[in-house]
Amino acid sequence: MDIVKAENVVFEYIRRDEEGNPTDVTTALDHVSIDVRQGEFIGILGHNGSGKSTFAKHLNAILYPTEGTIYVGGMNTKDDDKLWDVRSCAGMVFQNPDNQIIGQVVEEDVGFGPENLGVPTKEIWERVEESLRAVGMLEYRKKSPNKLSGGQKQRVSIAGVLAMHPKCIVLDEPTAMLDPSGRKEVVRAIRGLNDVEKMTVILITHYMDEVVHADRIFVMDKGRVVMQGTPKEVFSDVPTLEKLRLDVPGPTRIAWELKKKGLPLPDGILTAEELVKEIEKCR
Amino acid sequence: MIRDITIGQYYQTESPVHRLDPRVKLLGTLLFIITLFLYKNPAGYALGIVFLLAVIKTSRVPIRFITKGLKGILVVLLLTVIINLFLTPGTELVSFWKFTITYEGIGVALTMLFRLTMLIMGSSIVTLTTTPNNLTDGLEKGLGFLKIFRGPVGDVAMMMSIALRFIPILMEETDRIMKAQLARGADFESGNIVKKAKALVPVLVPLFVSAFRRAGDLAMAMEARCYRGGDGRTKMKPLIYKKRDAIAYIILFSFVILSVWIGRWQVISEFFNSLYLRFILK
Numbered sequence: 198m199d200i201v202k203a204e205n206v207v208f209e210y211i212r213r214d215e216e217g218n219p220t221d222v223t224t225a226l227d228h229v230s231i232d233v234r235q236g237e238f239i240g241i242l243g244h245n246g247s248g249k250s251t252f253a254k255h256l257n258a259i260l261y262p263t264e265g266t267i268y269v270g271g272m273n274t275k276d277d278d279k280l281w282d283v284r285s286c287a288g289m290v291f292q293n294p295d296n297q298i299i300g301q302v303v304e305e306d307v308g309f310g311p312e313n314l315g316v317p318t319k320e321i322w323e324r325v326e327e328s329l330r331a332v333g334m335l336e337y338r339k340k341s342p343n344k345l346s347g348g349q350k351q352r353v354s355i356a357g358v359l360a361m362h363p364k365c366i367v368l369d370e371p372t373a374m375l376d377p378s379g380r381k382e383v384v385r386a387i388r389g390l391n392d393v394e395k396m397t398v399i400l401i402t403h404y405m406d407e408v409v410h411a412d413r414i415f416v417m418d419k420g421r422v423v424m425q426g427t428p429k430e431v432f433s434d435v436p437t438l439e440k441l442r443l444d445v446p447g448p449t450r451i452a453w454e455l456k457k458k459g460l461p462l463p464d465g466i467l468t469a470e471e472l473v474k475e476i477e478k479c480r
Numbered sequence: 481m482i483r484d485i486t487i488g489q490y491y492q493t494e495s496p497v498h499r500l501d502p503r504v505k506l507l508g509t510l511l512f513i514i515t516l517f518l519y520k521n522p523a524g525y526a527l528g529i530v531f532l533l534a535v536i537k538t539s540r541v542p543i544r545f546i547t548k549g550l551k552g553i554l555v556v557l558l559l560t561v562i563i564n565l566f567l568t569p570g571t572e573l574v575s576f577w578k579f580t581i582t583y584e585g586i587g588v589a590l591t592m593l594f595r596l597t598m599l600i601m602g603s604s605i606v607t608l609t610t611t612p613n614n615l616t617d618g619l620e621k622g623l624g625f626l627k628i629f630r631g632p633v634g635d636v637a638m639m640m641s642i643a644l645r646f647i648p649i650l651m652e653e654t655d656r657i658m659k660a661q662l663a664r665g666a667d668f669e670s671g672n673i674v675k676k677a678k679a680l681v682p683v684l685v686p687l688f689v690s691a692f693r694r695a696g697d698l699a700m701a702m703e704a705r706c707y708r709g710g711d712g713r714t715k716m717k718p719l720i721y722k723k724r725d726a727i728a729y730i731i732l733f734s735f736v737i738l739s740v741w742i743g744r745w746q747v748i749s750e751f752f753n754s755l756y757l758r759f760i761l762k
Contacts, residue, residue: 257704259700259703259704281706281708284703284704284705284706285706288704288705289701289704291697291700291701291704293697295649295694296694296697296698296701297697297698297701298645299642299645299698299701299702299705300645301612301613301641301644301645302613304716305613305716305717308716308717309705309707310705310706311714311716312713312714312715312716313705313706313707313708313713314706315712315713315714316714317714318714318715318716318717318718321714321716322716325716342645343648343649357705358705361705361706
């Protein structure tokens with residue numbers, strides 16, 4: 198069954214003047230159709246202003262589509278009675294780690310979601326422990342979030358969402374404000390969730406190297422899905438990606454340039470190891 | 481620099497007072513303050529002092545941390561003493577120019593000094609031995625009865641704890657903005673107080689803008705995690721009374737009863753009153 202099903206979603210930001218008449222309409226999402234199956238790792242790529250964050254907010258019923266419908270876990274996000282079910286079904290991690298941690302102690306922050314859901318005290322403790330363990334932050338449980346690094350804070354945020362036992366987790370540029378080592382940490386934690394916990398992950402980012410291991414990738418531009426497929430398929434088309442101002446991962450780029458010079462390499466090389474292997478075959 | 485400021489003045493150590501339920505401590509402070517106004521004789525004051533010292537001793541907080549709180553209200557203390565000293569009518573002791581000091585004036589001034597000092601010291605113990613978080617929890621649970629009158633106790637407690645969480649973050653932000661403005665040639669040091677206050681405007685404006693943006697982000701993050709007000713929430717760390725809290729309540733109530741009894745000790749009270757006035761003044 199599809200955990201997320203977006204059908205021809207249109208979303209318009211409407212700017213109004215003082216009388217309330219629309220003056221300017223920006224179409225942030227333009228007939229977007231995306232479907233995600235249980236257990237998949239989905240990457241949504243796009244440059245600034247491509248509509249990818251707007252789409253993320255739709256999955257959590259923070260925004261509603263102007264046209265079209267989104268089903269999350271089989272529920273229509275427009276259905277007000279199901280609002281909280283939608284939100285506990287699709288957990289959301291935001292960009293700024295400082296602005297989404299509520300508790301003053303790591304474990305209290307992770308417990309915030311389950312507290313809101315009315316989970317009994319004993320079970321909250323179990324969930325907090327298992328979630329912190331899943332992101333490798335168990336030893337920091339008694340620490341103040343202010344003392345953690347950006348990557349650690351973001352892992353705490355992920356744990357906070359995990360503790361709500363969602364069916365899928367949506368990460369809206371979770372690494373955009375982190376340094377390279379923090380990014381690596383967070384990406385490793387996210388991959389762990391998908392591999393080990395079989396969690397459905399929707400990772401929204403503009404770093405392509407974070408999604409080379411994804412099952413499927415959607416590339417968005419100006420509110421539309423312009424490319425989709427497996428990482429291999431999407432990354433083979435280097436010229437289009439460059440036109441969309443996206444940075445192609447290093448190995449893919451080198452392979453593409455070499456191929457242009459006449460080396461018989463296959464399309465869609467994603468990692469350095471793969472590249473080395475393919476070049477050795479050419480000798 | 482600015483980051484070192486701590487809000488609340490929690491003194492971290494292990495002690496029986498630290499481990500008490502915050503509700504016990506809050507109610508204890510309230511009752512202690514009330515008893516201060518019941519005493520009519522030095523025996524009562526002595527009891528109050530002994531009780532306070534005993535609590536301080538068990539809390540293992542160094543006494544200088546507790547007296548530190550008095551510094552802040554030194555002016556208020558002096559003012560109260562002076563006003564009471566000169567403006568209480570009664571039997572004249574000394575008189576110069578327009579001012580008269582009376583026996584009663586000295587009595588009232590000393591009583592006020594005692595009450596205010598004890599009041600501040602008594603309430604510092606709570607803030608010194610309870611984390612702000614715990615204090616918020618205690619207030620939420622302790623004032624829970626207001627929910628009957630539709631008081632938004634849970635929401636207010638949530639606001640308090642979020643405010644506490646964001647204080648260090650906003651401090652850091654202030655620091656950063658100040659440095660950025662300094663780098664652009666802003667001058668926060670020179671000039672009189674009006675000029676200095678004006679120099680802070682370019683710090684406060686971006687600070688407010690970012691605080692509002694943070695608030696918006698945080699509200700969205702809380703909604704995304706299914707926060708929908710105080711009702712129907714469970715607690716990860718619920719406050720549960722333990723045996724030591726019961727013992728503390730027993731000690732507390734015996735102290736209150738004793739205070740009421742001693743406070744009403746009229747005969748001895750008058751004897752002490754005359755004795756100590758004579759002893760101090762003659």
